[in-house]
Amino acid sequence: SSVQSALEWEMCWRMICYQHFIVWILFVINAPERSFSSNCGYESCPKQKDGMINVHFVPHTHNDVGWLKTVDQYYYGSRSDIQRAGVQYILDSVVDALLKDPERRFIYVESAFFWRWWGEQTEEKQKEVKNLVEEGRLEFIGGGWSMNDEAAAHYTAIIDNMSYGIKFFSDNFGKCGRPRVSWQIDPFGHSREQANIFAKMGFDGLFFGRLDYADKEKRMRDKTMEMIWKGDPDEKSSRSDLFTGALFHAYSPPPGFCFDSLCQDVLMDDPRMEDFNMDEKVAEFVKYTLFQASSYATDNLIMTMGEDFNYMNANMWFKNMDKLKNFLNTNQDKHKINVMYSTPSCYLKSVHSSNTTWTVKSDDFFPYASDPHAYWTGYFTSRPALKGMIRQANSLLQACKQIHSRHGTIGDKGLETAKRSVAVNQHHDAVTGTAKQHVTDDYALRLHNGMTACRKVMADGLNNELGMGCSFDDYCPMLNISQCAFTEQRLAFSILVYNPLANNVSSFIRIPVKNKHVYRVLNHENYEVETQLVPLPDQVLRIPGRLSSAKYELVFFADNIPGLGSKLYKFEHVSNEEINLEVERIEDTVILGNSHLKMEVNKKGILKRIKTKTSDIHLIQEFAYYKGAVGDNSEFVKRASGAYIFRPKGNIAIPVGKPQSATVIKGNLVQEVHQQFNDWTSQVIRLYRGHKHLELEWIIGPLPSSQHETPGLEVISRYRTDIDSGDLFKTDSNGRFMIQRQRNHRPTWDLNLTEPVSANYYPVVSRMSIEDSNSVSKQKKQVWVMTDRAEGGTSLQSGEMELMLHRRLFNDDGFGVGEALNETAFGKGLVVRGKHKLLLCEEDCEIASRRIAEEELMKPVIFFGEYCSNLRESTTSVELPADIKLLTMEKWSEESVLVRLENIKISGDPTKVDLDALFPGRTIASTLETTLDGSLPLAELKRLKWKTSELELNRNDIEGSKTDDFSMDLKPKQIRSYIVKLR
Numbered sequence: 001s002s003v004q005s006a007l008e009w010e011m012c013w014r015m016i017c018y019q020h021f022i023v024w025i026l027f028v029i030n031a032p033e034r035s036f037s038s039n040c041g042y043e044s045c046p047k048q049k050d051g052m053i054n055v056h057f058v059p060h061t062h063n064d065v066g067w068l069k070t071v072d073q074y075y076y077g078s079r080s081d082i083q084r085a086g087v088q089y090i091l092d093s094v095v096d097a098l099l100k101d102p103e104r105r106f107i108y109v110e111s112a113f114f115w116r117w118w119g120e121q122t123e124e125k126q127k128e129v130k131n132l133v134e135e136g137r138l139e140f141i142g143g144g145w146s147m148n149d150e151a152a153a154h155y156t157a158i159i160d161n162m163s164y165g166i167k168f169f170s171d172n173f174g175k176c177g178r179p180r181v182s183w184q185i186d187p188f189g190h191s192r193e194q195a196n197i198f199a200k201m202g203f204d205g206l207f208f209g210r211l212d213y214a215d216k217e218k219r220m221r222d223k224t225m226e227m228i229w230k231g232d233p234d235e236k237s238s239r240s241d242l243f244t245g246a247l248f249h250a251y252s253p254p255p256g257f258c259f260d261s262l263c264q265d266v267l268m269d270d271p272r273m274e275d276f277n278m279d280e281k282v283a284e285f286v287k288y289t290l291f292q293a294s295s296y297a298t299d300n301l302i303m304t305m306g307e308d309f310n311y312m313n314a315n316m317w318f319k320n321m322d323k324l325k326n327f328l329n330t331n332q333d334k335h336k337i338n339v340m341y342s343t344p345s346c347y348l349k350s351v352h353s354s355n356t357t358w359t360v361k362s363d364d365f366f367p368y369a370s371d372p373h374a375y376w377t378g379y380f381t382s383r384p385a386l387k388g389m390i391r392q393a394n395s396l397l398q399a400c401k402q403i404h405s406r407h408g409t410i411g412d413k414g415l416e417t418a419k420r421s422v423a424v425n426q427h428h429d430a431v432t433g434t435a436k437q438h439v440t441d442d443y444a445l446r447l448h449n450g451m452t453a454c455r456k457v458m459a460d461g462l463n464n465e466l467g468m469g470c471s472f473d474d475y476c477p478m479l480n481i482s483q484c485a486f487t488e489q490r491l492a493f494s495i496l497v498y499n500p501l502a503n504n505v506s507s508f509i510r511i512p513v514k515n516k517h518v519y520r521v522l523n524h525e526n527y528e529v530e531t532q533l534v535p536l537p538d539q540v541l542r543i544p545g546r547l548s549s550a551k552y553e554l555v556f557f558a559d560n561i562p563g564l565g566s567k568l569y570k571f572e573h574v575s576n577e578e579i580n581l582e583v584e585r586i587e588d589t590v591i592l593g594n595s596h597l598k599m600e601v602n603k604k605g606i607l608k609r610i611k612t613k614t615s616d617i618h619l620i621q622e623f624a625y626y627k628g629a630v631g632d633n634s635e636f637v638k639r640a641s642g643a644y645i646f647r648p649k650g651n652i653a654i655p656v657g658k659p660q661s662a663t664v665i666k667g668n669l670v671q672e673v674h675q676q677f678n679d680w681t682s683q684v685i686r687l688y689r690g691h692k693h694l695e696l697e698w699i700i701g702p703l704p705s706s707q708h709e710t711p712g713l714e715v716i717s718r719y720r721t722d723i724d725s726g727d728l729f730k731t732d733s734n735g736r737f738m739i740q741r742q743r744n745h746r747p748t749w750d751l752n753l754t755e756p757v758s759a760n761y762y763p764v765v766s767r768m769s770i771e772d773s774n775s776v777s778k779q780k781k782q783v784w785v786m787t788d789r790a791e792g793g794t795s796l797q798s799g800e801m802e803l804m805l806h807r808r809l810f811n812d813d814g815f816g817v818g819e820a821l822n823e824t825a826f827g828k829g830l831v832v833r834g835k836h837k838l839l840l841c842e843e844d845c846e847i848a849s850r851r852i853a854e855e856e857l858m859k860p861v862i863f864f865g866e867y868c869s870n871l872r873e874s875t876t877s878v879e880l881p882a883d884i885k886l887l888t889m890e891k892w893s894e895e896s897v898l899v900r901l902e903n904i905k906i907s908g909d910p911t912k913v914d915l916d917a918l919f920p921g922r923t924i925a926s927t928l929e930t931t932l933d934g935s936l937p938l939a940e941l942k943r944l945k946w947k948t949s950e951l952e953l954n955r956n957d958i959e960g961s962k963t964d965d966f967s968m969d970l971k972p973k974q975i976r977s978y979i980v981k982l983r
Contacts, residue, residue, distance in 0.1 A: 248302075
């Protein structure tokens with residue numbers, strides 16, 4: 001019957017299917033694992049077409065490592081009331097979309113997020129992602145833990161941030177995971193030292209999004225949006241050269257072509273629909289493409305198809321891009337446009353193949369202005385307390401890695417926590433001070449946790465190294481406000497002072513104590529060292545939140561602390577007898593001096609003059625403030641001063657005035673002038689015995705509170721001298737080498753001076769200087785100021801320098817953060833305490849100032865322990881040549897250590913360095929020189945070569961010479977990196 005036939009047919013069909021299923025299973029079990037050729041990098045790039053405009057679609061997402069939400073909130077997608085953004089969903093969605101179509105490509109940048117996502121994936125998913133990377137369809141670009149800021153970040157922290165991320169990608173994805181192109185699309189200006197770092201890490205190119213509006217207009221006209229940037233103009237080889245491209249529309253897609261769930265744009269390609277718009281959108285896209293092409297020198301265009309936290313629904317993007325790409329490629333005869341999915345690397349390869357001759361840039365991209373009244377120079381100073389904490393955490397991390405390299409194991413949780421905390425704070429909304437307040441609090445908490453972990457790693461390592469019954473497990477993180485519960489609660493204790501520099505150093509140590517009693521400090525041989533008791537200024541005692549009964553500090557001189565070693569001391573309370581401290585009110589001219597330097601303070605308590613053995617200048621140091629402009633940001637001229645931009649209400653700073661009180665304290669180790677200017681400004685000027693520079697420790701805050709739509713205050717310290725510096729001054733680039741600045745001038749375009757003050761502000765990470773520009777002598781009078789954190793600075797008059805210390809504002813500047821820069825703590829405006837160091841010199845000033853800055857950066861690390869009578873000297877002692885800086889000593893594997901050495905000289909002969917000197921008591925088995933990041937052997941580095949408009953001679957790209965197995969020559973300004981394997 002028909003029913004029986006049907007049943008027989010069904011049974012037969014099931015048997016056939018079952019047999020086929022068994023065969024398929026056997027095939028899968030016995031089939032060889034699918035093999036992908038490592039066709040990543042330039043080899044995987046799509047081919048361009050001659051005679052057409054080749055449009056490179058670069059699908060991307062920009063994921064801030066904190067800004068409006070914290071890092072965790074961004075990753076998980078919480079707090080959608082602030083911003084719809086969830087990074088884990090972006091990565092899930094992108095991977096799924098890439099797997100659906102082999103033509104699709106995507107780039108990812110921030111390793112902090114990818115590291116977290118990667119650890120949550122199954123082995124199967126990880127394998128799929130590795131295949132995408134090996135096929136060049138998912139490409140890592142930039143690769144830093146965060147996309148670091150370039151104005152306020154110190155170069156040591158930039159190197160660590162980039163290296164930490166690149167190592168993660170290299171370790172997990174091999175050579176295909178190593179980025180070839182840097183991607184700085186959101187930082188607010190770009191530094192020359194950053195370009196130098198990228199070049200030395202082996203990058204072939206850099207793309208960035210933000211360019212001064214006037215600079216961009218000129219470059220568009222001249223077709224010079226892309227160039228060769230010389231990271232070190234003095235370098236004769238091409239090692240510091242970096243192809244650099246300014247993106248056309250920041251990092252956004254062409255207007256009208258944002259196909260994200262956060263956007264409104266969509267392609268409707270069915271002509272039967274009433275809202276069919278394909279012809280209109282294609283015409284719009286072609287018009288935009290021709291407009292962009294008119295500003296670039298080759299027939300290749302890069303189009304950034306993405307935005308902040310785009311691609312949570314990647315299918316929306318790719319489905320619409322597929323339609324646009326396929327339509328245009330089908331009609332190439334008509335439009336002469338070839339569209340392809342691409343990456344910045346593939347675009348760079350196409351541009352390189354054009355054999356174009358490029359212009360050369362040797363300055364930097366500061367300051368950045370987005371319109372005539374929006375100079376992004378406020379963030380050079382914004383949130384100075386966080387900036388100071390980041391600098392301290394970076395310094396501690398370097399010392400921590402040194403100790404860990406001798407005693408630790410790979411993957412130490414404490415050290416990894418510290419590394420991540422410092423790296424995430426280099427983000428361009430962290431160290432800049434441009435995140436929301438609750439995000440800033442999260443950044444500070446991460447730093448605190450990282451510093452606590454680092455101190456534990458150091459204490460364990462140092463105690464193990466000392467190998468005696470004494471332990472040094474305590475520390476005082478609040479010494480910046482002269483608070484230390486450990487020292488205040490004990491009559492006797494022991495002190496360990498660790499020197500993170502690779503040279504012997506002597507330092508003055510200050511210990512908070514409660515009373516002006518008799519104390520003494522003994523070294524490990526029980527010899528008494530010199531001490532001096534000094535009172536704390538009343539302004540320190542009144543800092544909100546200070547929980548301390550200490551009213552004094554005992555200063556002692558720690559002499560010749562060995563490089564990478566420590567000295568131990570015993571602190572004893574001798575008696576309750578009160579010392580008579582000589583504190584004199586200044587009512588007449590006071591002259592303080594040591595063997596190198598004299599300073600004169602007039603009867604009003606103002607610093608008026610400094611003198612060395614060879615120089616004598618009038619110098620007045622004073623405080624002043626600008627009132628921040630108020631506006632609703634509806635027009636350029638109504639822009640308010642805020643977290644990003646500095647826009648003063650007037651062009652002349654208002655003086656705070658002379659000190660209301662001033663006292664002087666003289667002693668055998670330090671002489672101090674205590675100045676109180678008003679309720680929110682005070683300062684201590686110090687001259688230590690034997691120092692060639694002054695120290696000026698300022699306290700600013702609480703700044704007065706006010707209402708919205710009223711001006712806030714932006715406080716500066718100003719140095720006025722009789723040096724004829726004209727319109728020239730210098731600032732450092734990320735704490736490394738100096739760049740000359742000229743007031744009211746830009747090297748590459750004619751400046752329209754709409755904001756006379758803020759347009760002349762530049763980032764000062766560690767140093768600023770002026771010199772006698774009219775002197776014909778090589779030995780010119782120079783004044784240098786060294787800072788302990790990033791600040792904004794300028795010279796608005798000949799002989800003057802000013803540095804912005806603190807800002808409290810009550811209006812948002814309209815650039816996205818959505819909050820006024822109104823920092824408070826303990827119910828009042830935030831109080832900040834920081835230092836300047838002032839140097840007057842005539843010869844080798846850049847090196848002298850650099851050494852002072854390095855000693856400030858890498859200050860001794862102090863640990864405390866219970867009183868211990870049997871102290872002994874540190875067995876570790878390293879002494880490198882005076883011009884050689886140990887930049888990094890970090891455990892790289894269980895058997896090897898990454899070492900970076902830097903020659904801080906700016907000219908002269910090479911300096912020979914012996915790596916053995918860094919490892920006393922150890923034997924080096926082998927060394928491998930690497931790129932700056934440490935993840936690629938230098939011998940394997942092959943960078944693209946570019947033709948430039950400059951006549952170039954002696955372009956020798958040999959990195960350096962090696963004199964024997966474990967010694968090398970370091971040329972001035974050179975950094976060399978080695979993986980040192982130890983027996």
